[in-house]
Amino acid sequence: MKEYDIAVIGGGPAGLAAAIEAKKHGAEAVLLIDRDKELGGILQQCVHSGFGLHIFREELTGTEYAERFIKELKELRIEYKLDTMVLNITEEKVISMVNKTEGLVNIKARAVILAMGCRERTRGAINIPGTRPSGIFTAGTAQRFVNKEGYMVGRNVVILGSGDIGMIMARRLTLEGARVRVVAEALPYPGGLVRNIVQCLEDYDIPLLLNHTIVDIKGKDRIEGVTIAEVDENRKPIAGRLQYYECDTLLLSVGLIPENELSKGIGVKLDPITGGPVVNESMETTVNGIFACGNVVHVHDLVDYVTEESRKAGRNAASFVKGKAAEYGLPISTKPGNGIRYIVPHFIRQDKVEHSVDLFMRVDKIFTNKKLVVKSGDTVIRIINKAYMRPGEMERISITAESLKTVDNLSLTVDVE
């Protein structure tokens, strides 16, 4: 069985950055595996701009952003396999994969970086009532058809959900000559970034209906229309507040789910809120030597943050295989308090924090003029004033190594106060 230092599963932005960083930090034999026939993952279909503002301080398209990493991967002579599906990974880090040329192959790695990304929530998963005709697409699938394959998916479009991909597709389809009638969002606030609301909807006069959802789909062969209802605070349709929209296409942008089927197979512990692995400050999962980064851990707003997190995973995986084994004290666990849905990382080993550690989190509803308070027991460690917070934008709090020393009961809580 061929052996590698590090195997990276997934060649999207997370896997690319992790593999590059691992190699740069001294891992010799790095192998990156992707199921697609090209590297870049979902960035291959992101022809819009807005990528790279944090990492490169310039505005790139998704494909340009990916290209920079692909180029670097090749320059570093990192081995990669395309059109290759990983079927299984064991706790001992034996990876079974299959492709057309080599057949079924098993390899062994000393460390594994999980970077499989996420998938889109479907119509079935949210039980939208009605018939099941053609013309219903998740926003990402539609994006692939339009941007990668060069085909239009419809002419008269309704979009459910105000996730970023949905809003970006509203603009994209409009520019291709389709009419996007409305974007309906069941929640009282939009799901995606403010800049997408402005640049993709407002600039094109596409109405965004908050507190609205689809309660019926009509059409036997191809979709013919949808009924949109206003919903109350419990997301239940309000009687009589219905409107029928004729359309030939329905796009869904109703959430992303980290793809952790392989992770479950290994036996890493998953966070039921994020749907991704429980990780420590080094992006290591609960199984020794198995790291994870990017949208497989938690869904990010910006690819730049994915890159940052993945570099961290790559660095730490490299230092893991270089065998600097050390004893660590009991880790501090992070606990989402009032108003916080989740925090990544879940554990912090103090000895591994040189200068500071960043906590990433999402609030559970909109807050104005509040504080994010980090506490250990009754000891306040940090307070950040926030004029505006919403679930659609990730919050980040940096905690210095110095202040971690004041944590006494091995737990850190973040509350909205």
Next chain:
Amino acid sequence: MYDIAVIGAGIAGCSIARELSRYNVRIILIEKNSDVADGTTKANSAIVHAGYDTKPGTLKARFNAPGAQMYERLCSELDVPYKKTGSLVLAFSLDEMKTIQKLYDQGISNGVSDMEIIGKDKVLEIDSNLSDELVGALYARNAGIVSPWELAIALAENAVENGVNLLLDSEVTNIEKMNGLYRLHMEDKLVEARLVINCAGLYSDKINEMVAAPSFKILPRRGQYNVFDKSLNFVNTVIFQCPSDLGKGVLISPTIHGNTFIGPDAEDIQDRESVQTTMEGISYIWEASARSAKGLKPNAVITAFAGIRARSSTDDFVIGESKEAKGFINVAGIESPGLTAAPAIAIHVADIVKELMGGLGANADFNPARRKVLRFIELSEEDKNILIKQDPRYGRIICRCESITEGEIVDAIHRKAGARSLDGVKKRVRPGSGRCQGGFCGPKVMEILARELGIDIKDVVKNSRKSYILTGETKDKSLYEDVHDFAAASKKI
């Protein structure tokens, strides 16, 4: 000119066409939809019922238990996945235990073997996720699960291999009674046959009325379902509640491919095409199934669907030659346990045909076996590698949720009665049935369909002829109606 025309390629029509292909007769199987198994056969509970809940003396009782006993052999001949899981009818009170006893007695008189009335502890031993409030259950070891559409497709494929002609996209709009034969009118063609077998499911009353006065009505009754992610693995057996007037109640059951489902409700409707799910229907099946077991989570749902039972106004199967139309055989009202009964019904109908035609000679070339389906994920490591060496397309996984390879999809397209649409591929080899519901694999499957069928990808459909998926290419100038010739306009400036 055919000896026999079978109208409807659902489980009944496919079973009968395949059974008759054992004999030396010319058969045509006619289907209005673009694929076989496209009506009630593709949307039902997929249960092989043991046979205890049919009323003795009915046709349902006559064909249920014998049908169930034929499944093992039939599915092995046709290489269709089938599993004898057993079923439990739960009782939540002593009153319901009396119903259980009645069902047991009924089963005995229907010839059902391997039944047992068991207490709570034993029930929970079999399925530990069930409600703590149950008292006991009827355990029927002969009940099982199958994929009804895969079985019907396999039957159709085998029938075609054995000489049956299959005509898709052909709705029979009128039937002329001629001297000693029937002339079937379709939109753009005519078919003549000496005998007609009406297996038209939800439309079987309409077909009957083309040759005879109304003798039964189809009263469509819709049922809705939710299907859960494979990771759930919630029950081992088919879980029933005590039956009511509306049917066998809401079940919790494993599917043959390892998912779990809940459903169906039972709602009488007018429109026979009305297969939509509703908020009321779905909430009802959640409420009702919660009685059997708690702990099912909505976030594990991967899809919902509805099917329509072709219930007859006579409340039983309608099987036999029409009194008014000689040589016209009705096989109608095939609602539950129709799937289970289908193989037994087919043999009975073949007997009717033999009598009407004065005996049938054997088809010397008849082969009951279908060419094996290679299911990549079920092969050993060694066999996987041998297969990929022979045909590298088995090394390219298209559907990652269900681990389905390009080789399997191509095979499903090129078999007799093969897949011609996205749903056709899904029904045969499952890409699109998993948790991503085709989000990832859909575009790839479309590409393969276009290539293998030699059509433009824009002409690939979901299921019916009008269920187009793509509307054109990008940069289509005809869409910019209000924008004048841009190049000419810029020149003027």
